[in-house]
Amino acid sequence: MFEKIYNISDQGIICDFGSEINKEINAKVIGVFNYINKNLKVKKDLGIINCIPSYNKLVIQYDLSLVSSVSIIKYISSIKEKYLTYLNNQKKFEIPICYDTEYGLDLDSISKQNKICIEEIIHLHNETIFYVYMMGFLPGFPFMGDLTKKLFTSRLKTPRVLVPAKSVAVVEKFCAIYPFDSPGGWNIIGKTPCKLFEKNKKNPSLLNPGAQIKFKSISKKVFLELESKNNE
Amino acid sequence: MVEVIKKGLETSIQDYPGRIGSLNQGFPPSGPMDNWSFRLANVLVENKQDAAALECQFMGPSLKFKNNRIIAITGANMSPKLDGNPIPLWESIEVKANQVLEMEFATIGARSYIAFSGGIISEPWLSSRSTFHKAGVGGIEGKAIQEGQIIPLGKSKSVAGRKIKKSSIPIMSTNKKWTIEVVRGPNDDWVDEKGHKMFLNSKWKLQAKSDRTGYRLDGPDWSFTKKATHKGLEHGSNPSNIIDQGYPVGAINLAGQTPIILVNDGPSMGGFIVPYTVPSASFWKLGQAKPGDGFNFTEVSIEEAQLLRNEQNSICSELSIEESIEKNLLKKPSITKNIGHIEVKDFGKEKEKEKIRDRLMEKKGLEKMKVRFFN
Numbered sequence: 001m002f003e004k005i006y007n008i009s010d011q012g013i014i015c016d017f018g019s020e021i022n023k024e025i026n027a028k029v030i031g032v033f034n035y036i037n038k039n040l041k042v043k044k045d046l047g048i049i050n051c052i053p054s055y056n057k058l059v060i061q062y063d064l065s066l067v068s069s070v071s072i073i074k075y076i077s078s079i080k081e082k083y084l085t086y087l088n089n090q091k092k093f094e095i096p097i098c099y100d101t102e103y104g105l106d107l108d109s110i111s112k113q114n115k116i117c118i119e120e121i122i123h124l125h126n127e128t129i130f131y132v133y134m135m136g137f138l139p140g141f142p143f144m145g146d147l148t149k150k151l152f153t154s155r156l157k158t159p160r161v162l163v164p165a166k167s168v169a170v171v172e173k174f175c176a177i178y179p180f181d182s183p184g185g186w187n188i189i190g191k192t193p194c195k196l197f198e199k200n201k202k203n204p205s206l207l208n209p210g211a212q213i214k215f216k217s218i219s220k221k222v223f224l225e226l227e228s229k230n231n232e
Numbered sequence: 233m234v235e236v237i238k239k240g241l242e243t244s245i246q247d248y249p250g251r252i253g254s255l256n257q258g259f260p261p262s263g264p265m266d267n268w269s270f271r272l273a274n275v276l277v278e279n280k281q282d283a284a285a286l287e288c289q290f291m292g293p294s295l296k297f298k299n300n301r302i303i304a305i306t307g308a309n310m311s312p313k314l315d316g317n318p319i320p321l322w323e324s325i326e327v328k329a330n331q332v333l334e335m336e337f338a339t340i341g342a343r344s345y346i347a348f349s350g351g352i353i354s355e356p357w358l359s360s361r362s363t364f365h366k367a368g369v370g371g372i373e374g375k376a377i378q379e380g381q382i383i384p385l386g387k388s389k390s391v392a393g394r395k396i397k398k399s400s401i402p403i404m405s406t407n408k409k410w411t412i413e414v415v416r417g418p419n420d421d422w423v424d425e426k427g428h429k430m431f432l433n434s435k436w437k438l439q440a441k442s443d444r445t446g447y448r449l450d451g452p453d454w455s456f457t458k459k460a461t462h463k464g465l466e467h468g469s470n471p472s473n474i475i476d477q478g479y480p481v482g483a484i485n486l487a488g489q490t491p492i493i494l495v496n497d498g499p500s501m502g503g504f505i506v507p508y509t510v511p512s513a514s515f516w517k518l519g520q521a522k523p524g525d526g527f528n529f530t531e532v533s534i535e536e537a538q539l540l541r542n543e544q545n546s547i548c549s550e551l552s553i554e555e556s557i558e559k560n561l562l563k564k565p566s567i568t569k570n571i572g573h574i575e576v577k578d579f580g581k582e583k584e585k586e587k588i589r590d591r592l593m594e595k596k597g598l599e600k601m602k603v604r605f606f607n
Contacts, residue, residue, distance in 0.1 A: 052478030059478030
């Protein structure tokens with residue numbers, strides 16, 4: 001299952017699952033991540049303090065005062081594919097999105113660059129069932145895929161200093177939602193009234209790796225109503 | 233309880249090891265930038281290791297005490313005064329109710345730590361009190377402390393006059409130059425031999441645009457291997473781009489040609505290569521460096537980085553408290569003393585030898601603590 005497992009710095013391990021980005025490889029990453037988390041709940045003495053899954057890698061941070069890198073690597077290597085239960089618990093979400101050009105700041109430029117009309121961009125984005133590969137960059141920021149080739153774009157030449165919170169943006173085959181106002185270089189196609197991150201909730205982040213997302217197009221009127229409701 | 237009279241430049245509540253276990257959600261550990269000094273401050277006032285204390289950045293705050301309290305100040309020297317009278321660092325001190333603690337600009341180092349006996353008992357968030365202002369969590373209302381705020385404290389129980397042994401205090405740079413240890417990897421094979429030599433032999437300057445998220449460095453240009461210049465589209469267009477991956481704290485991120493050391497509040501992942509990583513035993517140096525300071529990097533192996541880490545952990549404990557004269561008189565004289573797993577020989581000849589070795593090693597840009605370890 002692992003292509004390579006090796007040390008980084010004094011308290012880190014990288015598990016490399018392969019060099020591509022695809023759902024099969026990513027599902028294994030998430031499977032191992034879930035397996036370790038389940039283990040951590042019963043065995044506090046594992047010494048693992050952080051696990052970061054990405055597309056094709058799992059970075060593990062451990063506490064050297066509790067455990068050695070040799071025993072962590074031994075533990076990771078002992079995890080077999082048959083132990084993983086990732087397929088059963090994929091949560092599904094429907095997220096409202098408003099594609100009005102007031103929010104979809106880059107719809108025009110994508111339309112020109114990809115020679116495709118705005119209605120078609122919206123249609124293609126809206127019918128995609130997205131898969132959350134990983135969370136990160138910012139708290140609650142999901143990296144979702146896969147977009148159709150017709151919508152592939154590259155990053156903005158000069159990233160925006162401020163992308164408004166809740167903007168939905170695309171780059172290459174990926175789609176993301178900015179949970180906060182943040183600098184960013186992705187192409188913005190719309191905005192959601194949903195909160196992706198609520199610090200007072202037990203699970204502050206709405207989405208998790210492995211979740212499935214479908215966007216639901218809403219009018220500006222509905223967007224404004226939902227947003228004012230969410231801000232109450 | 234303590235009232236904030238002046239907030240200082242950025243004084244924040246932090247705890248150690250910070251907000252761990254949430255990096256997969258994008259939450260960095262936060263916590264003190266110089267955890268060596270921070271941990272010793274808590275040791276001085278007999279707090280638990282995970283007690284929260286204040287991190288003062290560049291210029292410290294003024295605080296008024298509502299009750300009697302044992303405190304300790306460590307790290308950078310911000311010339312602390314109690315009711316106008318200078319007080320020492322690295323020592324537990326008794327403060328009486330209504331006394332005012334004032335701090336100024338840091339003369340040596342960048343970050344000073346104030347630990348209060350009983351610890352700060354602000355509301356924890358995701359099991360840590362550490363402030364992470366980007367997401368507005370931890371600390372008081374998710375921000376650095378503000379004037380007029382009351383900092384809630386636990387029950388005080390320590391005593392004044394506890395001191396840290398001189399040999400346990402981190403030696404801060406007084407000439408704006410720092411030698412920082414680095415471990416190769418994880419993406420060292422994206423940089424060519426010329427690039428590696430350039431990195432390790434060059435002087436780097438810490439940019440003003442540096443904060444608790446990242447330390448940006450100015451220096452020469454990097455060169456890359458074929459892996460970076462001839463690669464699949466999914467790795468991005470710039471040679472320093474890679475498929476997004478998790479970053480360890482201390483990762484030296486190469487953004488185009490600019491190395492950025494990711495520190496306590498840094499991003500959990502991203503699409504830049506990480507040719508080197510700063511090991512955790514050297515984080516304190518980053519915490520005490522100021523913008524404009526010069527860095528050079530010296531490579532250590534993973535095993536050496538782990539030894540340094542273990543030694544720092546044993547220093548950050550009760551073993552670093554200087555024994556009082558009375559206690560020493562009661563004790564039988566002994567020639568060797570065991571500090572954890574490190575043996576320190578305690579007679580003149582050995583000390584002289586150690587000094588010579590220290591000087592030699594300092595020339596090579598290595599730290600004193602390491603010499604003692606490899607004795």
